[in-house]
Amino acid sequence: MPLPQNTEMDLSHLSSSEIRQRIRNGQHDANTAGLAPGKLQCNLAMLPQEFALDFLRFCQRNPKPCPVVGVSETGDPMLPTLGRDIDIRTDVPRYRVFRDGTLAEELTDITELWTDELVTIALGCSFTFENAFLREGIPVRHIETGRNVPMYRTNIDLVPAGPFNGQMVVSMRPLAEQFIEDATAISARFPQAHGAPIAFGDPAAIGISDVHAPDYGDPVEIKEGEVPVFWACGVTPQNVIQTARPPICITHAPGHMLITDVAEDAETTIYKDPTQHGENQ
Template sequence: MNQDNTLHTTLTPEAANCRALIRRGAHTGPTAGLAPGYVQANLMILPKDLANEFLLFCQRNPKPCPLLSVAEPGQYAMPALGQDIDLRQDVPKYRVWHHGELASEPKDLMDIWRDDLVSFAIGCSFSFEEALLANSIDIRHISQGRNVPMYRTNIPTANTSKLHGPLVVSMRPMKAHDAIRAVQVTSRFPAVHGAPIHLGDPALIGIQDINQPDYGDPVDIHEGEIPVFWACGVTPQSIIHTVKPAFSITHAPGHMLITDISNASLASF
């Protein structure tokens, strides 16, 4: 199960410094825009009796759940993503779930960590935002200092025998010409969700009110802009809500694990 040989890192001071700030509680908010140049990751932590099932789910759903690394049971280091990473402390806010219900949002997992827990790091769309900004495309949640808006859709995921639920998407509003460029740019990054899955009318994918995201914050959509939607690594939280496993842990939406992997290294061409 371990994928820790799939990626190579070197210790990067900026990323490591951000993790140090998070670990000591000096940064507790969303991580969009932190450690520019470095990959951020969604986190899913499950007891090992569900781990192989979730691994299969990720393989069947590579757009919302592109795997970056998987740890062995009980392991809280993830050296493929950073030599000093401690998964129990290096996310600004976690979510602890009991039977599919949100039980708490702790700042660390030191008191509840267990030897049977298996951690999955999943690619995050924050990573391709650097390339969009380099193409002079405004990332509205960054320019407005907000968390990215995310929505549950009516698009089903590819089920396994135990795991199923709706796809979650993140949204960034853009002018049409910028949306076309965004498709071209993000297609280069399949390890962090790749190209958008939908542009335009949100009702076509089951979103009734674009100003009421299920996760994150609403952002302004200016005249002449269209919403552009990417598959989102918060999809596992939608699965938790649907399937209701006895115990699971995730990051809080927008509060990511900052790694030592460079965004550029994930470009496929």
């Protein structure tokens, strides 16, 4: 369906499944930063089966930007290892549709595009460890200001696999120097969400010419005494499909993630039904 007017509101008190229901009903199409604290958020790539194995090889060779946390059955829009009721066709606030490697459109529902040949690969997202930052008193600028995280293309080459090759995309959070050590240690505990930062300081060192003009997301203020800190980012596949040129690839729109029912610090992404295990979402 076409993009509706933004229906942004405070969803911070809702469970992961309740947020997905609002997304499914067209009641939320904004970014998902700060939502469902304690739950894993995911980047997505939906590809024809003939491209899926090479893409999984690409992810295995480049685990920092592409940590695989879930894979669907071919043609199945459900992701039972990540949530009991996830429907990948409706449960993401915004999708991007690439045709032959070129961005063709953004949608809020891809039901009409779904086919029996598509495979969904879910990748961990750095929004996951931001909740841990906030619990430890480390400020997250884009959440404070209600914006999307800034993301940038870099000059960091990735290990190719089949037709997939290119450069890494990173996300950036400005931090005062006294927070960098703790932020590094905290994010390192989340390898399924990109782990520790890959760089901090001079953006030009990783090929970013203007840190105030991100390629994806929104610019955020870098205050005096703060340092830009860069993490590998799951938008990387949207950069590399331009060279792979699959006939179709459907992704999340940057910052508009799939919110799962999996705990953010889970060692695996095997979903446990809370109705059977006495757990609350």
